Amino acid sequence: MELTFVGSTTRIVDIEEPTQVGQARRVAQQAAVEAGFDDTDSGRVALIATELATNLLKHAKSGAVHVAAVPGDGARGVEVVAVDRGPGFNLAECLADGFSTGGTRGEGLGAVSRQADVMDMYADGRGSVVMARIYPKGFGRADLLFAATQQTMDSEPVCGDAWAVAVRGGQRAFLVVDGLGHGLSAHDAARAGTSAFVGQPFDEPVGLMKSLHDAMAGTRGGAVAVAQYDAATDTLRYAGIGNISGSLATLEGSRGLASHPGIVGVQTRRAQPFDFPGVRGKLMVMWSDGLMSRWNLRDYPGLASRHPAVVTALLHRDFNRGRDDVTLLAARLGADP
Numbered sequence: 001m002e003l004t005f006v007g008s009t010t011r012i013v014d015i016e017e018p019t020q021v022g023q024a025r026r027v028a029q030q031a032a033v034e035a036g037f038d039d040t041d042s043g044r045v046a047l048i049a050t051e052l053a054t055n056l057l058k059h060a061k062s063g064a065v066h067v068a069a070v071p072g073d074g075a076r077g078v079e080v081v082a083v084d085r086g087p088g089f090n091l092a093e094c095l096a097d098g099f100s101t102g103g104t105r106g107e108g109l110g111a112v113s114r115q116a117d118v119m120d121m122y123a124d125g126r127g128s129v130v131m132a133r134i135y136p137k138g139f140g141r142a143d144l145l146f147a148a149t150q151q152t153m154d155s156e157p158v159c160g161d162a163w164a165v166a167v168r169g170g171q172r173a174f175l176v177v178d179g180l181g182h183g184l185s186a187h188d189a190a191r192a193g194t195s196a197f198v199g200q201p202f203d204e205p206v207g208l209m210k211s212l213h214d215a216m217a218g219t220r221g222g223a224v225a226v227a228q229y230d231a232a233t234d235t236l237r238y239a240g241i242g243n244i245s246g247s248l249a250t251l252e253g254s255r256g257l258a259s260h261p262g263i264v265g266v267q268t269r270r271a272q273p274f275d276f277p278g279v280r281g282k283l284m285v286m287w288s289d290g291l292m293s294r295w296n297l298r299d300y301p302g303l304a305s306r307h308p309a310v311v312t313a314l315l316h317r318d319f320n321r322g323r324d325d326v327t328l329l330a331a332r333l334g335a336d337p
Contacts, residue, residue: 004198005071007163009150013065015056015082024053024065028080031067032134035076041136044115045078048132051112052082060086060127066149066313070133071165073141077117078134081313085127118143120307122314124300129317131309146174146331147309149316151290153182153325160186160222161288161327162194166201170231172336173201174329176244177212178288179222180263182325189219189265202228205239209264209271216265224264225286227257229333234280236333239273248276249283249297249304257286280334283311290326292319308332 011031013024028049032042049065056063063084070077109130113119116132117139123129133143144167152159160179165172177193179186196215200208205226212224223242229235238246240259247254257276262268283297283304295315297304303311308330320326 001073002168003071004166004201005164006194006198007148007150007165008069009152009159010148011067012151013053013067014062015053015065016062018057021050021053021057024067025050028065028067028078031069031078035069035078037078037136041134045080045134048112048115048134049080051109052080052130052132055109055130056082056084056086060084063127068148070144070147072135072139072144075135075139077139077143079147079309080132080134081309082130083127083313083317085317087125118307120310122300122303122306122310127317129310129314131307131313133309142336145308145335146172146329147307147312148327148329149312150327151316151320151325153290153323156183156325158184158187159325160190161290161325162190163327163329164194164197164201165329166198168202171202172229172331172333174227174284174286174331175201175224176286176288176327176329177222177224178242178244178325178327180220185220186222186325189216189222192216192219193222193224193264197226205237205273206271209239209241213264213268219265221263221265223259223288225257225259227284227286229279229284229331231280231334234278234334236276236279236284237273238276239271241268241271243289244286245289245293246284246286248279249285250281251302251304254297257284282333283308283330284333285311285315285328285330287315287328288324288326290321290324291315291328292321295319
């Protein structure tokens with residue numbers, strides 16, 4: 001398998017009153033159409049968005065539905081995630097038809113699980129995250145265990161962050177770019193970086209970072225981090241310049257991934273990559289400074305074992321600064337077939 005995918009901003013629909021359920025359905029269905037789904041599969045996406053948004057109102061009283069396009073092995077999919085700060089729920093019970101905490105028929109999450117190709121969730125006393133991924137019928141191949149959640153600063157029409165992923169056999173390459181500041185100039189800088197990355201995602205990190213620096217010259221520049229995983233050697237190589245943060249996590253703890261000072265495209269030192277062997281099964285998280293840095297997955301028991309899309313949505317819920325563009329990318333290393 002080989003693919004390169006440049007990500008886009010997550011479409012987020014606030015769910016606070018009944019008319020917004022229809023808005024979530026329309027946004028999700030439009031994402032399905034853009035992904036090339038036929039009417040039947042677009043209908044599955046619409047049903048899932050409707051059920052998740054309705055559950056938010058019934059059980060949490062409010063929340064948000066996140067919609068994003070995701071690449072799969074041979075087909076593009078649609079990801080729909082419901083996020084709330086409600087009372088949480090028992091995961092096993094809520095998947096059974098007929099179970100309800102709100103006096104309803106209790107068919108919502110059961111219906112979602114039947115229609116989705118991939119489903120995962122997390123809940124505690126701070127709220128819940130329910131994730132569904134849908135691919136065209138006949139997809140039949142493995143979901144790629146990575147995810148990204150990205151949001152534009154409220155006052156801006158475009159996002160100054162960017163992300164991309166590349167797959168080649170057992171190799172994975174990930175990029176997060178944060179254009180300096182926000183708005184159109186930051187957006188242009190970030191897109192210059194992704195354009196350079198997609199042509200050579202598996203190049204040696206020092207040379208790759210030099211190519212990104214050259215591509216971003218003439219823009220306002222930004223922060224960049226590149227992560228490359230090779231299943232054959234079970235090694236992660238990580239190189240970062242600027243304020244992109246990174247972490248490798250397991251259920252037992254985590255370790256940081258270091259970046260060097262500088263502004264790619266403006267003034268920077270030679271990139272120094274770091275190698276991390278024996279990382280199979282670990283969760284890698286990369287994020288821009290629109291996310292608070294003082295969080296620890298150990299405060300969320302079991303979260304490090306969930307699907308990366310659940311992790312990014314939850315961290316966005318609890319640690320988004322709300323005053324800048326924000327990007328989180330997470331990947332389960334070595335877990336894809």
